[in-house]
Amino acid sequence: MRPLVITLALALGAVSCASSEPYDYNAFLDHMPRSILVLPPLDESPEVSAGQVYLSTVTPPLSEVGYYVFPVALVDRILRENGLPTAVEMHAISLSKLSEVFDPDAVLYTTIHKWGTEYQVINSTTQVVYSARLVDARTGRTIWSGRGSAVQSSGDGGGGFLGALVGAVVNQVATTVSDPTPDVAHAAHQRLFFNKRNGLLLGPYHPKYEDDQRKRREEAAAQGPQP
Amino acid sequence: MSGLRRSGAVARAGHAGAGRGFRHFRRGVVLLLCSLAFVSCASRIYNWGPYESSVLNSLQDFNRRALLEEIDRLEEHDAELRRLDLPAMPGFHAQLGYLHYLAGNGEAAVRHFQAEKTFFPESSVFIDGMLERVK
Numbered sequence: 001m002r003p004l005v006i007t008l009a010l011a012l013g014a015v016s017c018a019s020s021e022p023y024d025y026n027a028f029l030d031h032m033p034r035s036i037l038v039l040p041p042l043d044e045s046p047e048v049s050a051g052q053v054y055l056s057t058v059t060p061p062l063s064e065v066g067y068y069v070f071p072v073a074l075v076d077r078i079l080r081e082n083g084l085p086t087a088v089e090m091h092a093i094s095l096s097k098l099s100e101v102f103d104p105d106a107v108l109y110t111t112i113h114k115w116g117t118e119y120q121v122i123n124s125t126t127q128v129v130y131s132a133r134l135v136d137a138r139t140g141r142t143i144w145s146g147r148g149s150a151v152q153s154s155g156d157g158g159g160g161f162l163g164a165l166v167g168a169v170v171n172q173v174a175t176t177v178s179d180p181t182p183d184v185a186h187a188a189h190q191r192l193f194f195n196k197r198n199g200l201l202l203g204p205y206h207p208k209y210e211d212d213q214r215k216r217r218e219e220a221a222a223q224g225p226q227p
Numbered sequence: 228m229s230g231l232r233r234s235g236a237v238a239r240a241g242h243a244g245a246g247r248g249f250r251h252f253r254r255g256v257v258l259l260l261c262s263l264a265f266v267s268c269a270s271r272i273y274n275w276g277p278y279e280s281s282v283l284n285s286l287q288d289f290n291r292r293a294l295l296e297e298i299d300r301l302e303e304h305d306a307e308l309r310r311l312d313l314p315a316m317p318g319f320h321a322q323l324g325y326l327h328y329l330a331g332n333g334e335a336a337v338r339h340f341q342a343e344k345t346f347f348p349e350s351s352v353f354i355d356g357m358l359e360r361v362k
Contacts, residue, residue, distance in 0.1 A: 035349035049287075056283035060275050063317045068349040071318030073285045074325050074357075103352035182279075205272060205317075 023198040026220055028143040031136040032213070033105030034204050035068040037098060040076050040087040041110035041130065047181075050115035051087060054130065057182050061189040062108075066203025070102055095137050106143065109133045116181055126152045126180045128188045134200075144200060148192035150184045273316040276304035282322060291330070298326050315346045321354065328361055336361050 038058055043050050055072040062069045078101070084090050091109060098107060114129040127150075134144040193200045202212040277300045284297060301323045308315060324339030337358065344354045 035347075052283060052286040055286060056279050059282065059318060060273070060279060060316075064272055066272070067317070068347045069317045070350065070353060071282075071321040071325070071343075073282045074318070074321055076286060077325075101353065101356060103349075105349070207272070 022219070022223065024223075025144075025201060025216055027136075027141055028134075028201055029213075029217060029220055031106070031139065031141065031143050032201070033067065033134075033136070033143075035070065035103075035105045036062055036108055036134070037070045037075065037102050037104035037106070037137075038062070038072055038108045039090050039110070040072075040079070041112050042087050042091060043112045043115070045112050045115035047116035050112050053179075053181055053185060054110065054112060054115075057185040058108075058110075058189055061186070061193050062200075063205070065193050065200050066206025066209055067200075068203075068205065070104060075102070095135070095140055099137050104137050107135045107137055109135060117179075124154050126154075126184045128181065128184045130188070132192070146192050146195075146198060148188040150187035150191065152180060152184050152187075272314070274308065274311070274313050275316060276307065277301065278304070278316060278319055278322070281326075282318075285322070285326065294326060294330055298323070298330060298332075301326065315342065317347055318343070320346065321350065321357070324357070328357075333361055 038055065041051050041054050055076065059069050059072055079090050079093075084093065095107065098104065110130055110132045112130045114127050117124055117126040129147070129149040131147045132145065133142055135141065136143050201216055202209050206212070281297050281301055284293065289297070301319070305315075305319075305323065320339040320343035324336045324343065327333075327339060328336040340354050340357050340361070343350050
């Protein structure tokens with residue numbers, strides 16, 4: 001139980017230290033979007049399906065925050081059909097061109113840093129790390145950015161070395177049946193987007209949108225104008 | 228030999244499973260505490276059903292049989308949403324309309340594209356482009 005306590009203490013410590021400096025939501029509030037176009041992510045990980053799993057898992061949480069999210073599989077197809085085979089080309093499209101085809105209020109640019117499961121001798125670790133930047137489609141201004149991450153380790157169960165070894169084998173077999181990465185990605189999205197301290201503001205389709213806007217605008221006014 | 232090894236692994240797997248229950252519990256506690264510390268109350272607006280797995284499948288290449296199965300699954304979920312009077316999720320009707328378009332069902336494609344526009348006017352410019360394609 002001790003490692004758990006230490007991890008928690010560190011996590012809480014990190015939160016309380018960082019919360020002394022509130023996130024600047026002025027640009028977000030000035031360009032409050034209704035709709036978000038999620039572009040296929042740049043991928044620094046060796047995992048080939050990372051981009052696809054990212055796109056399929058990111059729509060529900062973004063929608064649950066209260067935004068209209070363009071249909072990601074469709075967007076991917078349309079961009080490919082227009083001669084943009086990879087995310088690198090897609091990220092280079094001008095905002096005016098994106099507006100012409102999709103007319104989004106904001107565009108989400110994502111880079112995946114780590115993605116997938118690594119099998120060590122006695123355990124396996126599934127990790128998801130990415131950074132995301134939300135850009136106002138009219139002005140090109142970044143209105144929000146953040147880093148999503150989550151880790152799930154397995155194989156630290158009892159039974160000594162041999163038990164752990166078998167645990168790793170069992171986990172590996174189980175993983176081929178159901179990939180844990182989507183669940184870990186969900187956890188990362190949840191922690192990033194729904195985080196009250198520096199997550200996304202609630203969008204227009206969220207039942208508490210009006211309340212959140214009023215509160216956030218009051219907070220921003222209390223902090224004074226930002227440079 | 229491999230059969231022997233496998234049965235041994237299964238026997239020990241049962242033993243390892245005992246430790247796993249605790250680990251799941253512990254993971255549950257960690258997630259709970261994390262969610263208390265980081266995450267505000269996430270009330271659900273939508274009922275997602277098979278949408279996410281359908282999106283993942285259609286991002287990967289799939290054959291005609293899989294396409295028709297996908298359409299059936301999403302149509303079933305659409306009927307369920309209407310029966311329970313629940314709002315459609317962003318992108319749901321556009322995705323379903325596109326699958327119908329790929330399957331050659333022009334009429335159903337148009338119906339779902341228009342539903343996307345009705346539920347979410349933010350999609351108008353994009354959906355009008357899709358409707359042009361279907362024509």
